[in-house]
Amino acid sequence: xxxxxxxxxxxxxxxxxxxxxxxxxxxxxxxxxxxxxxxxxxxxxxxxxxxxxxxxxxxxxxxxxxxxxxxxxxxxxxxxxxxxxxxxxxxxxxxxxxxxxxxxxxxxxxxxxxxxxxxxxxxxxxxxxxxxxxxxxxxxxxxxxxxxxxxxxxxxxxxxxxxxxxxxxxxxxxxxxxxxxxxxxxxxxxxxxxxxxxxxxxxxxxxxxxxxxxxxxxxxxxxxxxxxxxxxxxxxxxxxxxxxxxxxxxxxxxxxxxxxxxxxxxxxxxxxxxxxxxxxxxxxxxxxxxx
Amino acid sequence: xxxxxxxxxxxxxxxxxxxxxxxxxxxxxxxxxxxxxxxxxxxxxxxxxxxxxxxxxxxxxxxxxxxxxxxxxxxxxxxxxxxxxxxxxxxxxxxxxxxxxxxxxxxxxxxxxxxxxxxxxxxxxxxxxxxxxxxxxxxxxxxxxxxxxxxxxxxxxxxxxxxxxxxxxxxxxxxxxxxxxxxxxxxxxxxxxxxxxxxxxxxxxxxxxxxxxxxxxxxxxxxxxxxxxxxxxxxxxxxxxxxxxxxxxxxxxxxxxxxxxxxxxxxxxxxxxxxxxxxxxxxxxx
Numbered sequence: 059x060x061x062x063x064x065x066x067x068x069x070x071x072x073x074x075x076x077x078x079x080x081x082x083x084x085x086x087x088x089x090x091x092x093x094x095x096x097x098x099x100x101x102x103x104x105x106x107x108x109x110x111x112x113x114x115x116x117x118x119x120x121x122x123x124x125x126x127x128x129x130x131x132x133x134x135x136x137x138x139x140x141x142x143x144x145x146x147x148x149x150x151x152x153x154x155x156x157x158x159x160x161x162x163x164x165x166x167x168x169x170x171x172x173x174x175x176x177x178x179x180x181x182x183x184x185x186x187x188x189x190x191x192x193x194x195x196x197x198x199x200x201x202x203x204x205x206x207x208x209x210x211x212x213x214x215x216x217x218x219x220x221x222x223x224x225x226x227x228x229x230x231x232x233x234x235x236x237x238x239x240x241x242x243x244x245x246x247x248x249x250x251x252x253x254x255x256x257x258x259x260x261x262x263x264x265x266x267x268x269x270x271x272x273x274x275x276x277x278x279x280x281x282x283x284x285x286x287x288x289x290x291x292x293x294x295x296x297x298x299x300x301x302x303x304x305x306x307x308x309x310x311x312x313x314x315x316x317x318x319x320x321x322x323x324x325x326x327x328x329x330x331x332x333x334x335x336x337x338x339x340x341x342x343x344x345x346x347x348x349x
Numbered sequence: 350x351x352x353x354x355x356x357x358x359x360x361x362x363x364x365x366x367x368x369x370x371x372x373x374x375x376x377x378x379x380x381x382x383x384x385x386x387x388x389x390x391x392x393x394x395x396x397x398x399x400x401x402x403x404x405x406x407x408x409x410x411x412x413x414x415x416x417x418x419x420x421x422x423x424x425x426x427x428x429x430x431x432x433x434x435x436x437x438x439x440x441x442x443x444x445x446x447x448x449x450x451x452x453x454x455x456x457x458x459x460x461x462x463x464x465x466x467x468x469x470x471x472x473x474x475x476x477x478x479x480x481x482x483x484x485x486x487x488x489x490x491x492x493x494x495x496x497x498x499x500x501x502x503x504x505x506x507x508x509x510x511x512x513x514x515x516x517x518x519x520x521x522x523x524x525x526x527x528x529x530x531x532x533x534x535x536x537x538x539x540x541x542x543x544x545x546x547x548x549x550x551x552x553x554x555x556x557x558x559x560x561x562x563x564x565x566x567x568x569x570x571x572x573x574x575x576x577x578x579x580x581x582x583x584x585x586x587x588x589x590x591x592x593x594x595x596x597x598x599x600x601x602x603x604x605x606x607x608x609x610x611x612x613x614x615x616x617x618x619x620x621x622x623x624x625x626x627x628x629x630x631x632x633x634x635x
Contacts, residue, residue: 176365
């Protein structure tokens, strides 16, 4: 397999998720941001959106972040969808390609969300088989992102962090560590977020994601955190991000914002804050080495 | 409205397979059948029902948003609330098959034809039909258009057997109401034009294609010209397609009409259908 290691090595700093609302402004302004990431499924057709993406690609590294290949599908990957992703990847030459540890397709129907998998040996084997097929078809290594979730299955036998590490180990894929998702799932299920981060192999982490989430009180008083990407990164998530940097190193970081999308400058400010934390981590390491 | 499928109670084992889990979640999210989840989810039942609704609501929100992007004029005509309610009914019969949501919603016009709450809006299905054509045109693959000098290299006796490949963004559709006039007035927010439209039933032959600036060209054509273009886009040889045009246009207009559409980039390639494999074409040649 030919991995995209060259691009991963040169990619650094904090990028932002590019959404339709900012297309024209990004092309016109060319803001100071080291890279962009887009949702793969938004660019599988032709037309204006693809033209904007190509304009952006001419000046920045672009990562493709899939939300619909359904790596956990018991019935396998959709060959047509896979072909379309490959066509886009050939056209855009992305610096990174990533997808989620989740499922969304069954019986030929697409459920438009990232649904959680039971953490079982059968699901692990299925995900590994599908990741291998994706990597083989793309001819490159992909990153798999930890999901946020609101439900757990009674028959799960493997902690999510061990499941994710096993996928990376068996398929040689990388890991996209979504720090907000770690926090959301840890709060919803009573996990220890530090335990989750401590279990991840630093050498496999190719990218970190940050995003906002919201809280909802359910009937009965239970509070659930919802990964809605609809606001700024929460203070608790910034704190966890600093822990992640200490544990995983200065990993390229991306800020996502998908609902209630703010002005581009607001998003750039979030990315600038992440960049500052990345830089301070680097400075601390350099000072430690010098001493 | 078609009746919903009968629900069948399914017993889940304590150690269900991955496929069983996925089918159960599918039933819970799409059909609202959440009872079966109590056997497989680790939480109290009230929390399960609420948590599943988070997924269900996210999915529905995403699909409504996708339909809004495809059918902005239908939404403006009926209002946000009615539109969302209509999509809720639509989803009982139609669900996306792929994560590429640009492909979702092709059956909407047909659905609206029999959607009783919208039956008073006789033009609505036609507007949806036009919007789907516009949507497909805008998202069609970008291909180079046919270079006209390639045609000049043909021998005179070959021209009758030219068979064009249509530009993927070219869509030809028929509506029975002035849907294109309504569509344009809504997009241009021209209330006066909208108020003056008389909704009478008569076929209108529409051409939709992505324009150079990335927008949509929508034009209403004469029936003969539309049928000529449709024949060409379906792969008929030129001489055969011209028969459609000859029914309504004077002979002197044929070259002009063809030249206009070639220049407008309606086609991206051509081939020759040889007469020895096509008896109909042979007759035209003779």
